Amino acid sequence: MTEPARAIRVLLADDETMIRHGVRLILRHADGIEVVAEAPDGRQAVESAAAHRPDVVLLDIRMPVCDGLAAIAPLLALDPAPRVVMLTTFGDDDNVVRALRAGAAGFLLKDEGPQELISAVRAAAAGDAVLSPGVTGAVISRMLRAGGAQDADGGRADERIARLTGREREVLAMLGEGLSNQDIAARLGIGIGTVKTHVGAILDKTGSTSRVQAALLAHRTGLAS
Incomplete structure (x- = not known):
């Protein structure tokens, strides 16, 4: 008999009790997701993550004692490292950019709906970037302005795009939209495994180290807007 899949373990860190309560209620009713710990600040989030080994940490940016930005590095230094998704409010683009550069897997607006929250947790656990559509455009624009014309490997963006097949360009454009592997598979009518192969290629x-970097490349070259 096939063993049931292990539930995605989530740690929730937010200094607002009502936010934690609301998120916990939403995730409690989601299949295959378990909230294993909560924390009111970044320092306790790191301590709880070390003790409970979550797969995904939902991390508020603005918290007392130790804010979410300062907690990213010690969370990612854990073994195994969790996927860190920032919880943010509209207009906090500068801090979101800092979080992404520090290694966060993505960001989610606090006023997103229950299904968006559940999908974000599943996407992060699957290795996808989590890019909330409500602020993705503004965040990408800020990162592009800060990054300059050259890419990380020193090559021009259009030269890196030239290495891709036509289907890979299609997938890259969808990464620029912030779509998950599942969403890309549904749009293209292909299997998730095939999408993962394309993303890896x-x-x-392109020499991108993450889906977020790939999304930036898509916007820089006009594949996504």
């Missing part, structure tokens, strides 16, 4: 051929 895109990261390898």
Whole structure:
């Protein structure tokens, strides 16, 4: 008999009790997701993550004692490292950019709906970037302005795009939209495994170290807008 899949373990860190309560209630009713710990600040989030080994940490940016930005590095230094998704409010683009550069897997607006929250947790656990559509455009624009014309490997963006096949360009454009592997698979009518293969090839051929970097490349070259 096939063993049931292990539930995605989530740690929730937010200094607002009502936010934690609301998120916990939403995730409690989601299949395959378990909230294993909560924390009111970044320092306790790191301590709880070390003790409970979550797969995903939902991390508020603005918290007392130790804010979410300061907690990213010690969370990612854990073994195994959790996927860190920032909880943010509209207009906090500068801090979101800092979080992404520090290694966060993405960001989610606090006023997103229950299904968006559940999908974000599942996407992060699956290795996808979590890019809340409500602020993705503004965040990408800020990162592009800060990044300059050259890419991380010193090559021009259009030269890196030239290495991709036509289907890989299609997938890259969808990464720029913030779509998950599941969403891309549904739009293209292909399997999730095939999407993962394309994403791996895109990261390898373009020298991108993450889906967020690939999304930036898509916007820089006009594949996504």
